[in-house]
Amino acid sequence: DAGVIQSPRHEVTEMGQEVTLRCKPISGHDYLFWYRQTMMRGLELLIYFNNNVPIDDSGMPEDRFSAKMPNASFSTLKIQPSEPRDSAVYFCASRDLTLTQYFGPGTRLTVL
């Protein structure tokens, strides 16, 4: 298996623009997590899905953030409009039945 795939790996955008981050989990995993990592705040859980259904989005910072999982093999995290304080590394992770989370390589987002 190729592991969790995230795209793009790097994104530079200007304030006010829409940003869409993409994630392909490992096949057969039933949970998918979106995290954000910054120096100031560390690793934060934003939202997670079970069998494509959002379970807990209490970590989503504002209404500007939204996430979808239309099927078992794809999820998106959208920021609209983006702000400089959204600059961070965003990780997607999927989890197998042994409760191990497998993290993608992350998307480094820079909002100018």
Added chain:
Amino acid sequence: AQSVTQPDIHITVSEGASLELRCNYSYGATPYLFWYVQSPGQGLQLLLKYFSGDTLVQGIKGFEAEFKRSQSSFNLRKPSVHWSDAAEYFCAVGPTNAGKSTFGDGTTLTVKP
């Protein structure tokens, strides 16, 4: 509620020296405990995990961890550190019935030559 505390933000050890990273947890039942490692520019990778049974668990890259229920601890150890072990290490507990795990704030390991 579940929580994880990693008391050491940053640890520096010399190459070849032993290492112990501390992790304390709070959890309502028998915990599921994990250690993950994050190398620069990469995502987190599982080092080892504890669910039940033998309280000393072995992981990848020569790491081990010991579960001590009386101390609510799950400390990570390695007898001899290599320069390639320089990374950030995260302890995690969970998941709850709702499926959520909790990660500690991480400990950054620097290895001196």
